[in-house]
Amino acid sequence: MIRVTIDWKDGKKFDNLIRYIENNLLYAEAQEQIRVLGHHTADNMRQTINLERKRPSKASHNLDNAITAETLNTTAGVEVGIGRISTLNAQAPYWEMIDSGAIYTTQKKHIVPFEDGEFRTFDVGTSHMIEGIDFVGKAIRNLDNELREQMEKWGEKFIGGAEKASK
Numbered sequence: 001m002i003r004v005t006i007d008w009k010d011g012k013k014f015d016n017l018i019r020y021i022e023n024n025l026l027y028a029e030a031q032e033q034i035r036v037l038g039h040h041t042a043d044n045m046r047q048t049i050n051l052e053r054k055r056p057s058k059a060s061h062n063l064d065n066a067i068t069a070e071t072l073n074t075t076a077g078v079e080v081g082i083g084r085i086s087t088l089n090a091q092a093p094y095w096e097m098i099d100s101g102a103i104y105t106t107q108k109k110h111i112v113p114f115e116d117g118e119f120r121t122f123d124v125g126t127s128h129m130i131e132g133i134d135f136v137g138k139a140i141r142n143l144d145n146e147l148r149e150q151m152e153k154w155g156e157k158f159i160g161g162a163e164k165a166s167k
Contacts, residue, residue: 038080042069052133066091101132
């Protein structure tokens with residue numbers, strides 16, 4: 001699952017923002033916003049997979065169906081898990097190859113259409129390169145940007161609140 005730690009440019013930790021939010025009755029709003037961002041991140045992963053799919057005509061959608069966002073904790077903060085590894089491994093065991101790329105050795109003979117319109121035959125035991133699409137990394141970078149934007153909305157209040165708390 002994706003987990004993110006965020007530092008403010010002035011070195012204050014995300015935990016300070018959470019304390020400020022708890023103390024200033026923004027807690028429910030913050031919980032909901034984090035939950036929404038978690039689900040939006042899962043949507044971004046699925047969108048990246050579908051937009052950058054190498055063989056869209058043969059799409060099974062097992063991978064994008066396996067990517068979920070779950071609210072794991074709402075009592076001591078909010079925690080949203082995106083992409084449960086056990087589910088991904090069970091429903092789309094090739095997910096890491098699609099994300100990172102890999103050399104794949106075929107288990108059976110098959111014919112693969114390529115972007116140039118040509119078809120290539122791969123015999124049993126043939127190795128070929130699968131180009132990764134980095135859907136996890138892209139989702140993390142997008143989540144980081146969205147979290148920073150949300151914190152900027154609360155930023156002036158946070159920085160002012162943190163300064164008051166330290167005095």
